[in-house]
Amino acid sequence: QVQLVESGGGLVQAGGSLRLSCAASGRTFGTYAMGWFRQAPGNEREFVAAISRGGGNTYYADSVKGRFTISRDNTKNTVYLQMNSLKPEDTAIYYCAQRGSGGYSTDSRNYNYWGQGTQVTVSS
Numbered sequence: 001q002v003q004l005v006e007s008g009g010g011l012v013q014a015g016g017s018l019r020l021s022c023a024a025s026g027r028t029f030g031t032y033a034m035g036w037f038r039q040a041p042g043n044e045r046e047f048v049a050a051i052s053r054g055g056g057n058t059y060y061a062d063s064v065k066g067r068f069t070i071s072r073d074n075t076k077n078t079v080y081l082q083m084n085s086l087k088p089e090d091t092a093i094y095y096c097a098q099r100g101s102g103g104y105s106t107d108s109r110n111y112n113y114w115g116q117g118t119q120v121t122v123s124s
Helices: none
Strands: 003-007 010-013 018-025 034-039 046-051 058-060 068-073 078-083 092-099 111-114 118-123
Touching: 003 092, 018 034, 018 092, 018 118, 034 068, 034 078, 046 068, 046 078, 058 068, 078 092
Parallel strands: 010 118
Antiparallel strands: 003 018, 018 078, 034 046, 034 092, 046 058, 068 078, 092 111, 092 118
């Protein structure tokens, strides 16, 4: 059974940084593309970043491009999201997700497995 566990969320002032981690278990981690999504109160879940199986390809939402970096360590079964220059509008619950098959995707419907989420709050 696949399990994804996020950590690293918290409260930070605008302009600050946080690093989210997502530890995966249950399948051969390096075989599957991974993504990060977020959901703010009253909003739909939105794509943040995605990374290919080997980590060589990444893709970002325009709203985070240049500020966030997704990476993965397949030896540790972990995907990361480094978030710099945080803004109040980045406040949301952040979820990591794993695809069942195929390359990385910006569409949440293409991800089969989800973590429980970690809260990120950015104060102004």
